[in-house]
Amino acid sequence: MITSLTVLESAATACCSPITGGALSAEEASELAARFKAIGDPTRLRLLSLVAAHEGGEACVCDLNEPLDLSQPTVSHHLKILVDAGLLTRTKRGTWSYYALVPGALPMLAETLQV
C-alpha cells in the first residue's frame, strides 16, 4: 500500500525589523538570533545548500548524509534544527523524510541585514 502525504507548504512567518532600523527589542532580538544561530553552523549551511541545489528543490534525508560524510542520525539532528527554525519543511513519504526550503524564509532573514 502506498501512503501519499500532502506536502506542507509553510510560508515563512514574518519576524523581525532590520537590525539597523533602530534599537531591537529583547523579544525581536531573541527571535531573530534563534534563526541566525540555526544557520551559524557549517553542516547546517551545507545542508541548506544541498537541499536547494537538489532536483526539484527537495531532497531525501537518504541523499544528504553521503555528500557530507556524516551519519544519518547526525544529519537528521541538524535537519530538525533547520525545520524548528522555520527554514526547512519536512514531508514524510513512505520510509523517508523529504526536505525543502520554506519559501521566503532565507530572503526574509536577508532583509533584516540590509542597511
Added chain:
Amino acid sequence: MITSLTVLESAATACCSPITGGALSAEEASELAARFKAIGDPTRLRLLSLVAAHEGGEACVCDLNEPLDLSQPTVSHHLKILVDAGLLTRTKRGTWSYYALVPGALPMLAETLQV
C-alpha cells in the same frame, strides 16, 4: 596628553557564495557559519542595532552597557566577538573604545541568503 588614533575603516572582506547558488564547499560553509554564529545571539544583535542607531553610527562601549542592563565586561566580550567576525570596527580614543559597523559587512551577509 591627548593621543589621537586614526579610525580604521576596514571594509568588509568578500566571503562567500549564496547558500542557494550550488552546494557550498566545507571551507566556504565554515567561514560563513562563523559570521552567522556571531549574530546568532540576542545580545550581539542588540549591540549591532544600538551601534547602528547611535549618533554618527559610532558608539562608546560606555554607552552600551546601560541599555542592555549588562556589565561592561560582558558587553566588551560580545563586542570582541563582533569585531573578530568582521562586523564591527573598534577604535580606542583616550580611555574608551568606540565601535562602528564595518561598511558593507551586513549587506554582504544578506547577499548570501538571497535565493
